[in-house]
Amino acid sequence: MNDMKPGSVVGYMKSGYALVQRNYNLIKHEMGWEIVNTIYQVVNALTIGFIGVAGPQEGLNERVLFLVSGALLWGFLSILFHEVAESVAWERWEGTIEYSFMAPQPRGVYMFGVCMWAIAYGLVRVVICLTAVTLAFNISLAEANLGGALLTLAASSLAFIGMGLAAAVLPLISPEKGSQATHIFQAVVLLVSGVYYDVAVLPAWVRPLSYISPATYTLRAARAALLEGASVRMLLPDLLALVLLGAILIPVGFWIFSIGENYAMRTGKLKRTG
Amino acid sequence: MTAAIQCYHACKSFKESVRKTEKAEAGSRDRRAHRRIADFILPSKVTVEAVKDVSFDVKRGEIFGILGPNGSGKSTLIRMISTLLIPDSGTVRVFGKDVVEDRLEVRRYINRVSVEAAFFKRLSATENLEYAARLYGLDPKEGLLKAKAILARLGFPNSKVDVSLENLSRGMQQKVAIARALMTAPVALLLDEPTTGLDPVSKRDVQDFVLDVRNTHDTTVILTTHDMEEADRLCDRIAVIHDGEFVALDTPENLKRQCANGNGHLPNLEEVFFRLTGRSPNEWETEGEDE
């Protein structure tokens, strides 16, 4: 029998770290792709920043900052969502899912490991992007409340992880089409959350979706902190909304995932060629 | 004392979608368009009964063989014992723990080697083994040391431990899979065709190792194989499964005796297999001639 003491928190943390280490090893072997993806993200952020530069001189700094912060935040949040949602699709594709899911590790620990990886990886990517953007544009962050922006990012991570968990179920129940569906979901969040524009411009029938998308609150709060230097007290309503969404979405996402896993184990869909 | 692995009336069936149009097209050309569209949207499902009412006990320290033709339900049975498939009905217990109710506990006892090499193919053997060690809560260094000792015993070249799995031969991958499973010191070991794809020497090495593990650690082993000699050599008892049903369960000797014909000649296990699964090589030849 193995050394893992049932229920030992340290033991579980260590076994969750297995996922972080594994994913790190995987990207080490795919360095070429990593470089391509990072460059793409940087170029994308720069392009969007230049759209702001192209406008009138008045309000230039705010406009560029508005767009660039959208690109950076969306970059981070979509990596977070993608890494969590695709973790299962990935293992299916590799054919390792049965092995990983047969380990004496509660699914929550597995998912915790995946989320820790997603956060660490997302942060590294966003910092690279941020550096490139600050070098390219003469952005003044003198009045910004950087601490508040970081707090917003942390609070919104919870909600995005929750959505990722719920979306991770799709490849589990539909091996062929699940992965595509997560992309559609991601695209809708991008559309309704006001990443590059104020949600006020959305047609009335789309607006309600913006209220339930956590990204809406993330972007609003992060921009208030970066552009207007809003204090944490002023950000509080949005932060609370994010924490609340996270508190709902994580358990719900995990619950949906567990149902999906049971369904897959009943119907024989865990197999690589379901 | 309770049995190490108990399986009572276990059943498992799958739904497979079949596009009727594709089936029918060859025969009749008169398929209405709306029928085709309906089939495309809602393909009809056929039920495949992979395991039908299978019951058996495996004693602690026993090597229990499951033989059967392709698609007879061996892997499905192994998957149910490994907590990867939930039985439709019946119960499966490992050391008294139910594979559905006490899933996590069962997982602490078992490990499985499957036919398909389930690896991250870009990663090396070392990286894959390190992942496995951490996943199972082992100290990664100790786990690796242990796995490498097993690999050395199986004749895995040390120069290949840091090569991507995708660049290893199938037999080498299989050895890594065996080392990965045994590294966690399971008390119940589920081997689904562990020696398929191995050369005769490697096969022997694996067989000796399985016997050794059982003898020194009292490990309970369930083994499926298409190699009759291997089954004869390793298994204390053998079940023959055919179309999801056990058609025989006994020691290799008794199985041979049961299938002996009048002239006192004891058949080998291969002949027993043909007899019990109702498919002899001779039948095959005559069928071929008919066409």
Ligand SMILES: Nc1ncnc2c1ncn2[C@@H]1O[C@H](COP(=O)(O)OP(=O)(O)OP(=O)(O)O)[C@@H](O)[C@H]1O
């Ligand atoms: N996940 C699954 N989904 C649908 N059908 C399945 C699934 N797994 C197995 N089956 C079907 O169940 C039957 C038994 O398959 P199984 O893999 O258990 O056979 P096996 O005895 O292991 O065969 P082999 O000797 O080829 O490995 C087959 O008809 C197979 O098509």
Ligand SMILES: [Mg+2]
């Ligand atoms: Mg099989």
